[in-house]
Amino acid sequence: MTHSARTILIPDDTSTPHVVTLPRRLVAEGLGTALLLAVVVGSAIMGDRLAGGNAAIALLVNSIASGCGLVVLILTFGAVSGAHLNPVVTLAEVWQRNLPAGLALPYVGAQVIGAFAGVAVAHLMFGEPVFAAATQARTGAGLWWSEGVATFGLIATIIGCARTRPAVTPYAAALCIVAGYWFTASSSFANPALTLARAATGTCAGIRLADVPGYVLAQLCGAAAAVFVASWLYPRAARPVTTGAVEPSPADRVAA
Template identity: 60%
Template sequence: MMNLQRRLFAEWLGTAFLLAVVVGSGIMAERLSGGNVAVALLANAIATGGGLIALILTFGGISGAHFNPAVTLAATIRGELSHQDAGLYVVVQIIGAFCGVAAAHGMFSEPLFFASQHIRTGPAQWWSEFIATFGLLAVIFGCSRSRPEAVPFAVACYIVAAYWFTASTSFANPAVTLARAASGTFAGIRPIDAPGFILAQLAGAIAATWVFGWLLHDKAALSLDLMANAGEDRTAAPLKD
């Protein structure tokens, strides 16, 4: 039970920091870019990538550093996380995401929560989120199989790239999507647009889990554990109690 509590706390704290990075860097980028949206997006992407590396390395050995219900869903489909634990992971991830948004807003003297007016909807945006989430899970699956120690860097590089090659700027995370709907800043999304993103993200996660389950074939070798040390004692791993 204590191990589960530590894992849940790590997921809450890590997700909170992730959103603080995403939203806080978006606010800073918008304020300093002089209205140049490309520069603001570049700064936001680089900060997010750097934050991801640090956070996955920090929390990977405790909880697996999911910070993302889509990753948790994939772990559950794989049988690497119980349904009960998965539900708790998702709850603390969502709570952590909103805490991170509030923390970022507080640092920049913004209201703790205010609904975004940033329009992000339509088939191109939904398809982008499917692709972004599929690719994220693909990177996790593939690197966990061949180079587990490289997962934090591979995930960060993919997200930085996906900020630019997707029309949606790659949310790829239902908890992030919900929390960013409560941020009327550069990183926000209208609350009415969030459900379409989330459905596309979950579909992308399920598709990637199926495809890479077949592609890599060896189910025992596939692990969603993002620990930097591949030889770490599996009794401490986040995907099994």
């Protein structure tokens, strides 16, 4: 049976492979990223409103909700698209040749569109305007360095776990993000699509559009360094593993 580059084999509960098309993969990436942003922005708004000015409690609420949501989303969409939900994860997968280069742009496009949709969903839940220009200033060398460190940690975690214990990848990636909320000065965005979409929220979760390029550049640099270092630390096994937080399976076979 011949499969095009637009399809991927996924085993179902009966171990009988079925075909997942490119549109399904893109919907999974878009929907997953939308839900991720709804969780991140929504929990930030809820935490801010309930904390009564206590920034530590608001951050705790935001970090726990974001980490829990990320685990659920990776487990939900991982078997369809890999559940990247993040352009730097997609680019890292392309760099490692786990994903055809031709899928990078469609994946990133779906993630960006989904991210903006997720901001709108969160705003509508809390009575905010659908979109509003962010005024929260987030700039400076310390924050840029923080984003590089946070993204390095996330990508290194994904690669290390995917090549050694793939079943724990969803939990490890989420825990890395939760920790990043607290140990980085930037609160660990570590995601260019999320960063860009958060320029469209005037809530405490926002980032000024003018500050987005510095964050994104730092994220790309951190991701590139992580792929280089983690790939050296964990040489590729005979059978490559995708980032989708599922056990190695026929899903990893994408026809050229």
